[in-house]
Amino acid sequence: PYAPPHPPQTPIFASPGRRPGQRVLQEIRRYQSSTRLLLRPAPFARLDHHRMCLSPVVFPTLGDFGDPSSGFGRQAAEAFIVRLLEDAYLCTLHARRVTLFPKDVQLARRLRGLKGGGI
Numbered sequence: 001p002y003a004p005p006h007p008p009q010t011p012i013f014a015s016p017g018r019r020p021g022q023r024v025l026q027e028i029r030r031y032q033s034s035t036r037l038l039l040r041p042a043p044f045a046r047l048d049h050h051r052m053c054l055s056p057v058v059f060p061t062l063g064d065f066g067d068p069s070s071g072f073g074r075q076a077a078e079a080f081i082v083r084l085l086e087d088a089y090l091c092t093l094h095a096r097r098v099t100l101f102p103k104d105v106q107l108a109r110r111l112r113g114l115k116g117g118g119i
Contacts, residue, residue: 037074039081044074084108 031038085100087108092100 037071037078039074039078041074044077047073084112087112 084105088104089100091104091107091111092098095104
């Protein structure tokens, strides 16, 4: 019993494409390095329009803030959402998971003392 020699096998290399997760990491780096706001201005413009329509009746002393105020609202809303999702992801890591669940966001809201409807 002599076994014939096997032909030499060529090493199998992975395709020259990206490894799993590389695209996600690239997107994260892109968003972290950018300074532009990610929330669209149209919903905030509608909110400002609605607020200005109500302001003479409900808020008589509220002046017209003009265009720059919508930028402040967008910036504040985005900062709030980013901080909330950061806290929620810490809850996810504490539970030894990597997937963010709605219950993590609810727990983060509860720990912050935020009342109201769930996200």
